[in-house]
Amino acid sequence: MPVEWAGSGPELLVTIDRHCGAGLRSQLEDQMRDAIRCGRLAGGERLPSSRELARALGLSRGLVQDCYAQLQAEGYLTSRPGSATRVATAAAARPDAPPPAAPPAPARHAVADFRHGVPDLRLAPREDWAWAIREVCRTAPNSAFDYGDPIGEPRLREVLAAYLRRVRAVAAGADQVVVCTGMAQALGLVLRVLAADGIDALAFEDPGAGVSTTGQAVAAGMAAVPVPVDADGLDVAALERTPARAVLVTPAHQWPTGVVLAGHRRQELIAWARRRGGVIIEDDYDAEFRYDRDPVGSLQGLAPDCVVSLGTVSKALAPALRLGWLIAPERLLGPLARGKLIADRGSPGLDQLALATLIESGRYDRHLRRARTEYAARRETLLAALAVHAPALRVTGLAAGFHAILHLPAGTDEDELIEQARRRGVGLYGMARMHRVARPAGPQLVLGFGDTPKRAIEAGVAAIAGLLREASPLHDT
Numbered sequence: 001m002p003v004e005w006a007g008s009g010p011e012l013l014v015t016i017d018r019h020c021g022a023g024l025r026s027q028l029e030d031q032m033r034d035a036i037r038c039g040r041l042a043g044g045e046r047l048p049s050s051r052e053l054a055r056a057l058g059l060s061r062g063l064v065q066d067c068y069a070q071l072q073a074e075g076y077l078t079s080r081p082g083s084a085t086r087v088a089t090a091a092a093a094r095p096d097a098p099p100p101a102a103p104p105a106p107a108r109h110a111v112a113d114f115r116h117g118v119p120d121l122r123l124a125p126r127e128d129w130a131w132a133i134r135e136v137c138r139t140a141p142n143s144a145f146d147y148g149d150p151i152g153e154p155r156l157r158e159v160l161a162a163y164l165r166r167v168r169a170v171a172a173g174a175d176q177v178v179v180c181t182g183m184a185q186a187l188g189l190v191l192r193v194l195a196a197d198g199i200d201a202l203a204f205e206d207p208g209a210g211v212s213t214t215g216q217a218v219a220a221g222m223a224a225v226p227v228p229v230d231a232d233g234l235d236v237a238a239l240e241r242t243p244a245r246a247v248l249v250t251p252a253h254q255w256p257t258g259v260v261l262a263g264h265r266r267q268e269l270i271a272w273a274r275r276r277g278g279v280i281i282e283d284d285y286d287a288e289f290r291y292d293r294d295p296v297g298s299l300q301g302l303a304p305d306c307v308v309s310l311g312t313v314s315k316a317l318a319p320a321l322r323l324g325w326l327i328a329p330e331r332l333l334g335p336l337a338r339g340k341l342i343a344d345r346g347s348p349g350l351d352q353l354a355l356a357t358l359i360e361s362g363r364y365d366r367h368l369r370r371a372r373t374e375y376a377a378r379r380e381t382l383l384a385a386l387a388v389h390a391p392a393l394r395v396t397g398l399a400a401g402f403h404a405i406l407h408l409p410a411g412t413d414e415d416e417l418i419e420q421a422r423r424r425g426v427g428l429y430g431m432a433r434m435h436r437v438a439r440p441a442g443p444q445l446v447l448g449f450g451d452t453p454k455r456a457i458e459a460g461v462a463a464i465a466g467l468l469r470e471a472s473p474l475h476d477t
């Protein structure tokens, strides 16, 4: 599909040389023919009006009209009375033109997709975000359009520090906040700073961090060392046996098992970091969405001297915003600020101010309340559907976030079940693939329901139960 440019004068890169001796009209015609032949102008694409193009190039309108008429006669352009001149579709389809865009991929999972790690994109607060951006553009001083402080807009850092002190019990002022392009960039910056400080191994939860995370460690020049997770979270005794001096954890809702790091483990982990001169990197993952248990404050609030806390709006608002932050002990702030400056000179300033506006106005909290209600309803739908279709199966990891672990009957072939489900239009994701060294206790599915509507959850669960019965009719599901 060609892009449908709005307005009467979409720009067109044509250069007219008044000193080269070639006629103005022939220069214009040649360049437009070339642009169409090589695909720079696509079939169906609208051209600027003759008036606009003449004005932009400093030519007479009559000359441009003659040029358009000539190219129309040659079959390069089409026009109908009262509508814009466009590139003829047949003309653009030359052998040397780029291949046409592939048709849109069919819906991957027609019945249900239990993919995880994404919020419901239908809930993205479009109105609130548009309002906040408008407010910023209306009220911000001209200086807001300049390069900003590489570590983030001071107003957002103030607002974030106050917000996180209030809702996550972090112990930090605005000067310890660095605004980043999502948690992904925050982690990369921290790892590079730690590597430069001589830390050569990062421990991570197993199951847990995916290749993009361990890849960041390797890119920073560190070894990535898996450490098992049990029902209380990261096994600190096992961490102790590794040479790592940095560890990445998800204490609020472990990814992917969903366990919450137990109180005694928190204390052991902090003691480990202080003894070893190590650093705990806390991915404060899923902290916004918690259901039937009291909130657990961030680890950073317990040990601000040795914890770096990472946060993001990817789950709370939308991943596309690419806004996140890190909170670090003072000794790391200088190198982190230098790293951020080198990486990109700072995250987009207006978006940062919009986020600050959203949080200050209370709209951020209001959105979270709405989203929490919706996810809680989906969680209930999931539990109810399992109670109907597969009452014997155990579900864990549902205290927070929007994914659950479904424990399958012993002996179920995870990969085979996933393949069979795919054929029936249901997207499933297994736990075995999320393990590195540790082995899961049995076959399990990680059921994400963040972006899965209630009706799809019901249909998907019924399909899973049906497949399990077919695979093993004697099994209790």
Ligand SMILES: Cc1ncc(COP(=O)(O)O)c(C=O)c1O
Pocket: 117, 181, 182, 183, 184, 185, 250, 255, 283, 285, 311, 312, 313, 314, 319, 323, 324
């Ligand atoms: C464990 C974990 N933490 C955090 C995030 C969010 O990362 P980002 O802020 O870069 O979108 C993700 C994204 O999937 C994740 O899997």
